[in-house]
Amino acid sequence: MERSLAETHVATSVGLAHHFDDVEQQREAGTLGMWAFLVTEVMFFGGLFLAYILYRSKYPVEFAVASNSLNVTMGFINTLVLICSSLTMALGVYFSQVGNRSLLILFLILTMILGLTFLVIKGVEYHEKYVEHHIPVRFQTYQFKWEPRVSEAGGAREESSRAVDTGHVEMFFWLYFAMTGVHALHMIIGLGILTTLVLMARRGRFTPEYHSPVELSGLYWHFVDIVWIFLFPLLYLIGAHLH
Amino acid sequence: MQSVAEVVPPRTHYLNATYGVKSWLLTTDHKRIALLYLTSVTFFFFLGGLFAVLIRLELLTPQGDLVQAETYNRLFTMHGVVMVFFFLIPAIPAVLGNFLVPLMIGARDLAFPKINLLSWYIYNVGALFTVIAILSGGVDTGWTFYTPYSSTYSNGNVILTGIGVFITGFSSILTGLNFIVTIHTMRAPGLTWFRLPLFIWSHYATSLIMILGTPVIAVTILLLALERIAHIGIFDPAVGGDPVLFQHLFWFYSHPAVYIMVLPAMGVISELIANMSRKNIFGYKFVAFASLAIAVFGFLVWGHHLFVSTQSVYAGMVFSVLSYAVAIPSAVKVFNWTATLYRGSISYDTPMLYAFGFIGFFIIGGMTGLFLAALGVDVHVTDTYFVVAHFHYIMVGGTIMGYLGGLHYWWPKITGRLYPEAWARFGALVVFVGFNLTFFPQFLLGYMGMPRRYYAYPPEFQVLNVMSSAGASILGVGYLIPMIYLMWSMRYGPHAPPNPWGAFGLEWRTSSPPPTQNFEQTPVVTWEAYEFRPREEMDLLGVRDVLDQTLRPRPVGGEGD
Numbered sequence: 001m002e003r004s005l006a007e008t009h010v011a012t013s014v015g016l017a018h019h020f021d022d023v024e025q026q027r028e029a030g031t032l033g034m035w036a037f038l039v040t041e042v043m044f045f046g047g048l049f050l051a052y053i054l055y056r057s058k059y060p061v062e063f064a065v066a067s068n069s070l071n072v073t074m075g076f077i078n079t080l081v082l083i084c085s086s087l088t089m090a091l092g093v094y095f096s097q098v099g100n101r102s103l104l105i106l107f108l109i110l111t112m113i114l115g116l117t118f119l120v121i122k123g124v125e126y127h128e129k130y131v132e133h134h135i136p137v138r139f140q141t142y143q144f145k146w147e148p149r150v151s152e153a154g155g156a157r158e159e160s161s162r163a164v165d166t167g168h169v170e171m172f173f174w175l176y177f178a179m180t181g182v183h184a185l186h187m188i189i190g191l192g193i194l195t196t197l198v199l200m201a202r203r204g205r206f207t208p209e210y211h212s213p214v215e216l217s218g219l220y221w222h223f224v225d226i227v228w229i230f231l232f233p234l235l236y237l238i239g240a241h242l243h
Numbered sequence: 244m245q246s247v248a249e250v251v252p253p254r255t256h257y258l259n260a261t262y263g264v265k266s267w268l269l270t271t272d273h274k275r276i277a278l279l280y281l282t283s284v285t286f287f288f289f290l291g292g293l294f295a296v297l298i299r300l301e302l303l304t305p306q307g308d309l310v311q312a313e314t315y316n317r318l319f320t321m322h323g324v325v326m327v328f329f330f331l332i333p334a335i336p337a338v339l340g341n342f343l344v345p346l347m348i349g350a351r352d353l354a355f356p357k358i359n360l361l362s363w364y365i366y367n368v369g370a371l372f373t374v375i376a377i378l379s380g381g382v383d384t385g386w387t388f389y390t391p392y393s394s395t396y397s398n399g400n401v402i403l404t405g406i407g408v409f410i411t412g413f414s415s416i417l418t419g420l421n422f423i424v425t426i427h428t429m430r431a432p433g434l435t436w437f438r439l440p441l442f443i444w445s446h447y448a449t450s451l452i453m454i455l456g457t458p459v460i461a462v463t464i465l466l467l468a469l470e471r472i473a474h475i476g477i478f479d480p481a482v483g484g485d486p487v488l489f490q491h492l493f494w495f496y497s498h499p500a501v502y503i504m505v506l507p508a509m510g511v512i513s514e515l516i517a518n519m520s521r522k523n524i525f526g527y528k529f530v531a532f533a534s535l536a537i538a539v540f541g542f543l544v545w546g547h548h549l550f551v552s553t554q555s556v557y558a559g560m561v562f563s564v565l566s567y568a569v570a571i572p573s574a575v576k577v578f579n580w581t582a583t584l585y586r587g588s589i590s591y592d593t594p595m596l597y598a599f600g601f602i603g604f605f606i607i608g609g610m611t612g613l614f615l616a617a618l619g620v621d622v623h624v625t626d627t628y629f630v631v632a633h634f635h636y637i638m639v640g641g642t643i644m645g646y647l648g649g650l651h652y653w654w655p656k657i658t659g660r661l662y663p664e665a666w667a668r669f670g671a672l673v674v675f676v677g678f679n680l681t682f683f684p685q686f687l688l689g690y691m692g693m694p695r696r697y698y699a700y701p702p703e704f705q706v707l708n709v710m711s712s713a714g715a716s717i718l719g720v721g722y723l724i725p726m727i728y729l730m731w732s733m734r735y736g737p738h739a740p741p742n743p744w745g746a747f748g749l750e751w752r753t754s755s756p757p758p759t760q761n762f763e764q765t766p767v768v769t770w771e772a773y774e775f776r777p778r779e780e781m782d783l784l785g786v787r788d789v790l791d792q793t794l795r796p797r798p799v800g801g802e803g804d
Contacts, residue, residue: 017356018351018352018760019350019351019352019353019354019356019429019760020429021765025428025429028428029354029355029424029425029427029428029429032423032424032427032428033354033355033420033421033424036420036423036424036454037420037454039454039455040416040420040454040455040457040458041458043454043455043456043458043459044458044459044461044462045462046458046459046462047458047459047462047463047466047492048462048466050492051466051477051488054485054488055477055483055484058483059483136473136475136482137472137473137474137475138473138474138475139473139474144475165483167481167482167483168482168483170475170482171477171482171483171484174473174475174476174477174482175477178466178469178477182462182465
């Protein structure tokens with residue numbers, strides 16, 4: 001009894017919680033827990049992707065036309081930004097493993113800057129949509145509006161003006177805002193986690209023996225990036241053939 | 244005060260280790276969190292029960308006279324929402340599971356104690372939203388929130404209730420996640436997967452459903468709430484949306500949710516049957532894998548809720564066949580329990596009475612489920628009291644019987660006190676009679692065509708409805724009896740020995756109530772989950788001392804020391 005108390009006391013210094021036998025068990029539990037959590041996240045996004053698959057297969061033309069009105073350049077830049085943030089996050093995890101505190105903090109902050117960049121660009125895009133009345137709500141002061149663009153190529157315009165149902169276009173934008181909105185929410189939560197990690201790192205809480213919070217947050221961050229890797233082509237690129 | 248002569252209660256245990264409100268509200272001890280959950284779910288059980296009382300009072304007479312139709316809609320909705328999301332789903336996993344999973348696997352706590360506490364707070368925040376929704380007028384959509392009524396027309400507090408359910412879902416996810424990780428990584432040395440008690444297997448299967456299903460209802464309710472706010476959305480035909488998609492997404496979670504409710508109860512029953520008939524469970528591996536099979540099949544049958552909702556008849560056929568398939572692992576369990584009882588040394592103490600009740604009710608509820616999974620019959624009884632009776636036999640007759648049986652069985656471990664056996668047997672009998680009188684007439688009503696969710700009905704249905712309401716009042720008394728004597732026993736009950744039932748399982752090898760760290764030293768397991776043998780053989784093998792508690796007196800009502 002006394003021995004185990006003493007052990008606990010020693011163990012605390014390397015971040016071992018009292019109910020685990022050793023650091024290895026604790027690390028294993030944390031990793032499994034994070035993967036299980038990511039499975040729930042997959043199921044959460046799964047509902048949105050199911051709705052997307054259903055309605056895109058029902059209304060392919062409208063989805064292509066609506067997708068075409070998104071700002072592909074900004075979407076592409078954001079994709080690059082997120083891929084880079086995954087790299088900086090991975091480097092952060094690496095430097096937490098080797099115990100280099102200053103580089104760990106540097107790469108965590110770089111990841112945060114890239115994450116913020118993504119959100120700012122996303123905000124600019126949302127603002128564009130707001131100005132164009134592409135936000136799919138039916139308020140008295142604000143209504144969704146859709147006018148086929150004149151700049152479209154002849155064939156596409158002909159096709160779109162013939163068959164496009166404004167309601168189905170609105171459905172695309174509804175899914176666009178729901179999916180990117182939920183994704184952006186995850187990014188914001190990720191930034192909160194990164195802030196905590198930076199504060200913990202500054203206090204020297206991470207050692208080569210104990211760095212699982214960084215590793216697990218890395219898993220989360222990569223997951224959120226991967227979601228975007230799916231969202232970008234599904235939302236931005238399906239209308240590309242209309243050009 | 245009172246104490247059994249040979250058992251000296253441990254000086255400090257998890258209940259008296261620290262004192263004060265703060266030591267409870269900030270605890271990370273899984274046993275204390277289980278008790279926090281116990282108080283929360285008990286509150287919601289009686290709140291949901293209150294709505295049931297009003298429903299049964301209204302249905303006492305054929306005319307709609309006690310409340311208005313609108314109010315009645317709100318009553319049965321709030322009854323369903325409160326009972327399903329705030330009692331039935333958390334009841335066994337969050338109370339008994341929380342308390343027992345670490346004890347049964349020889350761990351000091353769940354893998355993530357802080358997340359465990361967080362889950363209780365999340366549950367209460369969700370509950371708060373729902374209570375506010377109730378107090379500000381309630382919601383009238385039915386607990387299923389079907390669109391387009393819920394998204395467009397209902398004037399109830401759909402969003403507030405939805406937020407409540409959404410938030411509470413995360414407490415369920417966190418509980419499931421905690422169990423999965425704990426069972427994977429924190430088993431005591433020697434405790435292999437096939438040495439785990441069946442309670443653990445069923446909780447593992449439940450946890451899988453929790454982490455796979457709950458996020459789907461979360462996103463569905465989120466989409467519904469957004470649709471209500473934006474006045475347009477993916478379930479709205481105005482933009483080409485399909486309201487039936489909501490039903491698919493809803494039942495993708497809510498059918499497996501039925502297994503979240505009943506699988507833990509099955510785990511409880513497996514423990515009760517084996518330990519209280521003093522026989523090894525018949526076909527341990529079959530029972531264990533049946534839990535997983537139910538969890539997996541449970542995800543493939545949601546379409547049987549949509550037989551009359553424009554679903555294609557071919558999809559209906561597939562869902563019908565798959566629904567029949569779920570009956571196989573369920574039947575495996577029932578047969579194996581029965582085979583375990585065969586020539587067992589059965590004791591008729593209260594937990595066993597509840598276990599018998601469970602098996603009987605589960606058979607009736609399960610068999611009528613097969614009626615409902617049959618395409619033709621289902622058309623006849625869809626949305627009638629037949630459905631209501633069926634799922635109450637599973638949810639009330641299954642889950643609550645398992646919950647009460649488990650609560651009595653582990654009560655000495657949880658509180659360190661014995662409950663009064665005579666009163667408890669009487670209570671179990673009252674519950675049994677009241678339950679059957681309440682719900683069996685509803686099968687007949689439904690088969691004769693009385694639709695659910697109506698506050699008035701033709702006079703020829705009155706006799707059966709009066710029977711049902713009378714049964715409900717008996718059932719209500721049956722639930723109050725344990726409430727009273729269990730609370731009484733916490734203070735005045737005789738002290739419990741470590742293993743009052745002479746049961747297998749690591750939880751019985753520590754003191755009652757257990758110390759905060761559960762075990763004085765981590766146990767090393769060298770035996771199977773259930774190793775009952777004839778006494779002579781046990782003596783021969785020298786394993787009698789393992790079960791030396793067997794010879795201790797059984798808890799009997801009024802018997803103090």
